[in-house]
Amino acid sequence: MFSRNAFNTFRQASQNAAKRFSTQAGSAKTYNAMMGVSAAVAIGSGASLYYLNKNSAHANMEAEGLHPANHPFPQKSLFGTFDHASIRRGFLVFKEVCAACHSLDLVHWRNLVDVAYTEEEVREMAAEYQYTDGPDDEGQMFERPGKLTDPIPRPYPNEEAARAANAGALPPDLSLITKARHGGVDYIYSLLTGYCDPPAGVEIREGLNYNPYFPGGAIAMAQNIFDGVVEFDDGTPNTASQITKDVVTFLNWTAEPELDDRKKIGVKALLLFSSLTLIALWIKRNRWQTLKTRKIAFNSPKNWENKGSKINKN
Ligand code: HEC
Numbered sequence: 001m002f003s004r005n006a007f008n009t010f011r012q013a014s015q016n017a018a019k020r021f022s023t024q025a026g027s028a029k030t031y032n033a034m035m036g037v038s039a040a041v042a043i044g045s046g047a048s049l050y051y052l053n054k055n056s057a058h059a060n061m062e063a064e065g066l067h068p069a070n071h072p073f074p075q076k077s078l079f080g081t082f083d084h085a086s087i088r089r090g091f092l093v094f095k096e097v098c099a100a101c102h103s104l105d106l107v108h109w110r111n112l113v114d115v116a117y118t119e120e121e122v123r124e125m126a127a128e129y130q131y132t133d134g135p136d137d138e139g140q141m142f143e144r145p146g147k148l149t150d151p152i153p154r155p156y157p158n159e160e161a162a163r164a165a166n167a168g169a170l171p172p173d174l175s176l177i178t179k180a181r182h183g184g185v186d187y188i189y190s191l192l193t194g195y196c197d198p199p200a201g202v203e204i205r206e207g208l209n210y211n212p213y214f215p216g217g218a219i220a221m222a223q224n225i226f227d228g229v230v231e232f233d234d235g236t237p238n239t240a241s242q243i244t245k246d247v248v249t250f251l252n253w254t255a256e257p258e259l260d261d262r263k264k265i266g267v268k269a270l271l272l273f274s275s276l277t278l279i280a281l282w283i284k285r286n287r288w289q290t291l292k293t294r295k296i297a298f299n300s301p302k303n304w305e306n307k308g309s310k311i312n313k314n
Contacts, residue, residue: 065215068183068190081260088116090250103154106175110148169220178255195223
C-alpha cells in the first residue's frame with residue numbers, strides 16, 4: 001500500500017516536472033525574444049537621448065551660442081580636398097576686409113605660392129607692403145618692399161594697439177581659427193553671415209553687435225561682409241554668402257595646409273594596407289590548409305578481438 005502511494009506520488013511529481021520543463025522550454029524562447037526587444041529598446045532610447053541632447057533647444061542657448069548648420073564644404077568629406085580657386089578668392093577677401101583688424105601670423109607670402117597664386121603674383125602682392133629691415137652698414141633700420149619670406153603684415157604692432165582700436169576687444173589671430181572654435185568652418189560661416197537684430201527683450205551694449213552664433217550673443221566685431229564688398233577677378237558672383245564661403249575656405253587652409261596631402265596619403269594607406277591584409281589572409285590559408293583540411297579517421301579492423309594488438313595493419 002505504502003509503496004503504491006509512493007509510486008503514485010513519484011509519477012505525479014515526474015509528470016509535473018515534465019510539464020514544467022516543456023513550458024520552460026517554450027518560455028525560454030519568449031524570454032530570449034523579450035531580452036532582444038528590451039536590448040533594442042535600451043539602445044534605441046540611448047541613441048535618441050543622445051540625439052536630443054545634441055540637438056536640444058534650452059534656456060542656456062544664448063550663453064553657448066546657436067549651433068551652426070552643417071555646410072557642404074568639399075574639404076569636409078572623407079576624400080574631399082580644398083577648392084583652390086576658393087582659397088584664392090578667400091585670400092583676396094582676407095586682404096581687403098579682415099586684414100584691417102586681424103593678423104595671420106603663421107602664414108608667410110611664400111606659403112601661398114602654388115596653392116592659390118603663382119610665384120610672380122605673390123612677389124607682386126608682397127612688394128606692395130613695406131617691411132622694416134636692417135640694420136644696414138651704418139646701423140640704421142630701413143624700409144624695403146616685402147619679399148616671399150616675409151610674414152603677412154599685421155594690422156597692429158601689438159595687443160594693446162589692437163584693443164585700443166577696437167573698443168577694448170582683441171581681434172584674434174586668424175591663422176588657426178577654424179581649429180580653435182567648436183564647429184570649425186561651419187561656426188565661422190554661420191558667425192559671419194548670422195548678424196541680425198536682437199530679439200525682443202535682449203539689450204545689446206553700445207559698441208557690441210547681436211549675433212546668435214557667438215556665445216553670449218554680443219560680439220565686438222560688427223558685420224563686415226555684405227553683397228559686393230569684394231570684386232573677384234574670376235567672375236564669381238560676389239554675394240555675401242559666396243564671399244563668406246571663400247574666406248572661410250581660405251581660413252581652413254591656413255589652419256590645415258596639409259589637408260590635401262593628408263587625404264592623398266590616407267587613400268594610399270587604405271589601398272596598401274587593405275591589399276596587405278588580403279595577402280596576409282591568403283598566406284594564412286596556405287599555411288593552415290594542411291591542418292584545416294586533414295581528416296583523422298579510425299578504421300576499425302575486422303575481427304580485431306582475434307587479432308589482438310595488430311590493429312590498423314590493413
Ligand atoms: C573692424 C575690425 C574687424 C574686421 C574688419 C574684422 N573683424 Fe573679426 N573680430 C574683430 C574683433 C574686435 C573681434 C573680437 C570680438 C569679440 O571678442 O567680441 C573679432 C573676432 C573675430 C572672430 C572670432 C569670433 C570668436 O568666436 O571668438 C572671427 C572668426 C573673426 N573675427 C573673423 C573675421 C573675418 C573672417 C573677417 C573678415 C571677413 C573679420 N573678422 C573682419 C574685429 C574685426
